[in-house]
Amino acid sequence: MDGDLRLEQKGGVIALERGLSILSAFGNERSALRLTDIAEITGLNKSTILRLCVSLERQGFIKRREDGWFQLGAALFHLGSAYQRSFQIVDVIDPVMQALVNEFNECSTFTVRDGNSVVCLHKVESSQGIRDAGSSIGDRYDLNNGASSQVLRAFSGEDGENFDQIRDTIHATSFGTLYPDAAAIACPLFGMGGDLLGALQLSGPQYRFSETAMAAMKQGLLHAVAGLTRSLGGNTDIYRTNTDNN
Numbered sequence: 001m002d003g004d005l006r007l008e009q010k011g012g013v014i015a016l017e018r019g020l021s022i023l024s025a026f027g028n029e030r031s032a033l034r035l036t037d038i039a040e041i042t043g044l045n046k047s048t049i050l051r052l053c054v055s056l057e058r059q060g061f062i063k064r065r066e067d068g069w070f071q072l073g074a075a076l077f078h079l080g081s082a083y084q085r086s087f088q089i090v091d092v093i094d095p096v097m098q099a100l101v102n103e104f105n106e107c108s109t110f111t112v113r114d115g116n117s118v119v120c121l122h123k124v125e126s127s128q129g130i131r132d133a134g135s136s137i138g139d140r141y142d143l144n145n146g147a148s149s150q151v152l153r154a155f156s157g158e159d160g161e162n163f164d165q166i167r168d169t170i171h172a173t174s175f176g177t178l179y180p181d182a183a184a185i186a187c188p189l190f191g192m193g194g195d196l197l198g199a200l201q202l203s204g205p206q207y208r209f210s211e212t213a214m215a216a217m218k219q220g221l222l223h224a225v226a227g228l229t230r231s232l233g234g235n236t237d238i239y240r241t242n243t244d245n246n
Contacts, residue, residue, distance in 0.1 A: 120139045123137050
């Protein structure tokens with residue numbers, strides 16, 4: 001029994017929760033659903049679903065087609081656009097970058113691609129007395145062979161054996177590319193729909209970037225970007241082989 005749709009339970013409103021469960025039934029694999037499909041997914045009876053869909057359709061969140069199938073309405077697009085405008089990715093990645101710096105005590109940067117340029121969107125400094133002379137927040141430089149730059153180029157679809165290897169191992173390294181005696185390792189960060197959001201990097205003096213240290217940094221970065229990608233609604237399968245086998 002669905003009970004009273006107006007009944008409040010544990011501080012919430014059941015009718016609202018049931019309406020949201022109907023919206024959540026749709027996804028990439030289910031862009032349109034029959035009444036039976038919605039009932040199977042949500043566990044609600046059909047009469048309840050129909051009553052809720054009337055309200056959802058009235059507000060533009062659901063659209064009922066002439067063939068009787070249901071699909072999401074345009075109001076959700078407007079909400080999504082508003083969310084994107086208000087969403088600041090730095091707010092999400094900063095705690096993760098702080099954790100990486102605390103673990104490895106090397107500088108962490110997040111860079112994005114803007115045409116043929118790389119822009120440093122965020123940086124967390126290490127507490128080391130000797131650090132690299134790397135980018136500061138807001139710095140812009142041409143695409144090159146630095147770790148972050150290579151990641152952004154590889155996952156933007158550039159051809160070449162080097163980029164194929166980066167796509168296979170999900171990371172890139174660099175030694176003395178931008179600054180003498182500096183080293184870096186970077187991994188890609190993805191969002192919804194597999195969109196490349198940027199590159200997360202650790203950098204410091206080359207003498208601290210031994211083979212053992214970089215292997216640990218690689219795993220730390222991969223787990224960090226996998227967790228961020230998951231929280232941003234992306235698919236983490238691309239990271240699974242590298243994180244599971246190490």
